[in-house]
Amino acid sequence: MAFIDRTEAGDLFNFTTPQPSEYTELRELGLQVYKEVWKEFYEWEPTECQQILDSFAGQRVPGEREKYNKMIDQLFDPALQDSELQVDNPTQPSLVVTQYDAEGRGISYPVELEEISVDPTFEPHPPYESCPPINQSILPYHQSRETATFIPYADEDEFPVIDYLAHFQYFAWEEDFDPDSIAFPAEMIQIETARRLYSIHHISMKNIDRMGILKPLRESHHQGLLWEKSQRDFLRWPGGAFATEGDVPTSFEPAAGDLRGMLSSVLKTFCPNLNCLRTLCTTHTYSQSGSFGGARPKVTSQSMRLSEGEPCGEECFRLTDDSYLDKVYWENESDTETLKTILSISPDLFPCQLADLCFKPCREVFVQRSHIFPDHMVFDDDPDGDETQNHRTGPKARKPRLHFGTPMFLLGDYESWLTLNCRGRPRTCAIRPVFASIADAHANAAIPIVRALHTSENVCLVYVRTVMQGATKKPCRNTRLQRNDAKMVEIRRAKYGLGAFAAQDMKRGDYIGDYVGIFMTHDDTNSLDVVAKYSGRNYLFEVSPDMHELFDAARVGNPTRFLNHDTDANCEAQILLVNGEHHIGFYTIKAVARGEELFLNYGEQYWGAVNKRDSSVAC
Ligand SMILES: C[S@@+](CC[C@H](N)C(=O)[O-])C[C@H]1O[C@@H](n2cnc3c(N)ncnc32)[C@H](O)[C@@H]1O
Numbered sequence: 001m002a003f004i005d006r007t008e009a010g011d012l013f014n015f016t017t018p019q020p021s022e023y024t025e026l027r028e029l030g031l032q033v034y035k036e037v038w039k040e041f042y043e044w045e046p047t048e049c050q051q052i053l054d055s056f057a058g059q060r061v062p063g064e065r066e067k068y069n070k071m072i073d074q075l076f077d078p079a080l081q082d083s084e085l086q087v088d089n090p091t092q093p094s095l096v097v098t099q100y101d102a103e104g105r106g107i108s109y110p111v112e113l114e115e116i117s118v119d120p121t122f123e124p125h126p127p128y129e130s131c132p133p134i135n136q137s138i139l140p141y142h143q144s145r146e147t148a149t150f151i152p153y154a155d156e157d158e159f160p161v162i163d164y165l166a167h168f169q170y171f172a173w174e175e176d177f178d179p180d181s182i183a184f185p186a187e188m189i190q191i192e193t194a195r196r197l198y199s200i201h202h203i204s205m206k207n208i209d210r211m212g213i214l215k216p217l218r219e220s221h222h223q224g225l226l227w228e229k230s231q232r233d234f235l236r237w238p239g240g241a242f243a244t245e246g247d248v249p250t251s252f253e254p255a256a257g258d259l260r261g262m263l264s265s266v267l268k269t270f271c272p273n274l275n276c277l278r279t280l281c282t283t284h285t286y287s288q289s290g291s292f293g294g295a296r297p298k299v300t301s302q303s304m305r306l307s308e309g310e311p312c313g314e315e316c317f318r319l320t321d322d323s324y325l326d327k328v329y330w331e332n333e334s335d336t337e338t339l340k341t342i343l344s345i346s347p348d349l350f351p352c353q354l355a356d357l358c359f360k361p362c363r364e365v366f367v368q369r370s371h372i373f374p375d376h377m378v379f380d381d382d383p384d385g386d387e388t389q390n391h392r393t394g395p396k397a398r399k400p401r402l403h404f405g406t407p408m409f410l411l412g413d414y415e416s417w418l419t420l421n422c423r424g425r426p427r428t429c430a431i432r433p434v435f436a437s438i439a440d441a442h443a444n445a446a447i448p449i450v451r452a453l454h455t456s457e458n459v460c461l462v463y464v465r466t467v468m469q470g471a472t473k474k475p476c477r478n479t480r481l482q483r484n485d486a487k488m489v490e491i492r493r494a495k496y497g498l499g500a501f502a503a504q505d506m507k508r509g510d511y512i513g514d515y516v517g518i519f520m521t522h523d524d525t526n527s528l529d530v531v532a533k534y535s536g537r538n539y540l541f542e543v544s545p546d547m548h549e550l551f552d553a554a555r556v557g558n559p560t561r562f563l564n565h566d567t568d569a570n571c572e573a574q575i576l577l578v579n580g581e582h583h584i585g586f587y588t589i590k591a592v593a594r595g596e597e598l599f600l601n602y603g604e605q606y607w608g609a610v611n612k613r614d615s616s617v618a619c
Pocket of ligand 1: 539
């Protein structure tokens with residue numbers, strides 16, 4: 001083969017577009033390997049399947065069946081029973097045990113049963129559906145509208161199975177993985193083709209994709225042929241070495257030291273939705289770009305130098321003069337790249353802090369920063385912005401600002417002002433956390449950190465959920481739902497099934513929790529009606545009638561799903577729009593003593609709807 005792409009394993013980013021002639025050859029090679037693997041697979045598969053089926057048939061030992069028939073006859077023939085079968089006390093419940101020897105001779109004897117009395121006040125738990133806990137509403141499983149994954153109450157004769165199944169097109173098992181199926185065409189074969197092209201023919205991953213023969217190898221962190229490979233067990237197919245050799249990289253890790261690459265890959269897996277900020281979120285489906293940076297500097301090097309403050313050490317930038325400016329040269333380009341990456345996020349970090357992040361002397365970092373951001377290019381277009389002046393760092397110096405959902409670097413001994421926006425009143429919400437370490441950052445309750453991770457030895461990337469506590473002693477009450485600052489409730493038997501009870505004294509206006517469930521529209525709820533009608537329990541909560549949005553807490557949820565109905569309720573539901581998403585917050589509307597049950601008024605519509613079968617909680 002004339003075209004050989006000698007891309008090293010792991011060197012997946014250095015892709016050069018093949019020339020047209022090379023491309024044709026490349027595609028031909030791909031097709032040839034694909035056909036070869038295809039042929040091998042189907043030569044192997046029918047014989048293998050036949051062997052497996054044969055092995056199920058088992059082997060018959062002559063006389064075995066007759067022997068067992070005789071045993072069964074003995075068991076039921078009273079004439080063959082032992083005379084010792086008489087029980088001492090005929091009123092005592094007993095049963096007969098028959099023991100057989102190797103020849104099939106049986107001997108029976110009675111065993112008296114010991115009666116165990118059960119406390120009559122002890123009630124078994126009523127039949128109940130499983131309901132795993134979740135802490136944010138989730139999307140339905142993508143197939144659930146058309147595919148029956150599970151039949152509830154399948155072992156109860158009264159459950160209208162046929163009515164329930166009438167709402168679906170398929171059973172889940174009909175769509176499950178099969179290497180030959182139409183839904184997953186020859187995945188096994190495609191994976192092996194990719195392995196041979198990469199390992200034997202040295203074609204890079206990108207060029208394999210360019211052939212357009214196979215499914216894309218790696219579309220995102222949770223899609224593509226290589227990802228699927230990591231999700232499943234492999235057929236023990238002698239031709240498919242992929243499963244055992246593992247010589248094809250399945251993760252696209254950036255090189256060590258590539259801070260920008262590392263941060264981009266980390267960001268890609270983070271959900272940027274401000275209510276979420278989770279890794280590998282499956283609730284918010286928009287693409288996660290993973291881009292960051294682009295922040296503009298507002299503090300000149302000169303004003304940094306003129307600012308007040310103590311030198312951080314002998315090599316502090318504060319102790320150098322202008323003559324030093326031309327004397328710094330960093331040989332290693334990746335050092336400069338690291339500095340640029342950090343500055344693209346926090347352009348006004350002081351050299352003393354940058355020095356720790358870059359493992360470089362403070363004055364050298366200062367010089368490099370002044371080359372990256374020459375003073376004549378730095379200007380502050382918002383000098384009267386909402387951030388208060390930091391007199392320690394000079395007239396123009398600004399404190400690093402933490403934007404919600406954006407990453408921020410924290411040093412081991414970093415101390416900074418973080419100014420958070422809260423309803424346009426930033427000053428009242430200014431807080432001053434001091435983080436000595438990730439543990440310290442987590443321990444600082446003023447900012448619940450959604451996730452913190454080390455990206456290098458002394459750099460940690462921290463995500464905060466949103467605006468938290470104000471600098472004033474009073475916390476912002478409108479953020480309790482986001483902070484999940486809920487009062488404690490206890491779930492136990494109540495008049496109507498299970499109920500939620502106050503586990504502590506509560507005041508009027510206290511927050512109980514966020515009603516979470518599976519996010520649905522009215523069209524999705526038909527099959528649920530059958531289940532709700534049968535169980536007599538309905539957990540649908542209509543969040544926006546005009547948009548037909550509902551949350552169903554029947555199959556997943558949190559304690560708020562247990563609030564029962566009362567016209568004289570002590571709680572109410574408030575529908576809130578939080579960062580563009582609807583949430584249903586439950587709040588007390590009167591004082592509730594510890595131990596009292598919490599009630600919501602479901603509203604007439606709910607009970608009207610329940611009676612008419614088309615039911616949904618509409619508070
Ligand atoms: C959101 S659930 C409440 C938790 C439920 N009790 C449980 O055990 O899971 C709503 C269901 O509780 C029951 N329920 C709640 N309040 C009720 C009431 N006042 N009268 C009768 N049933 C009630 C009904 O079965 C209703 O469909």
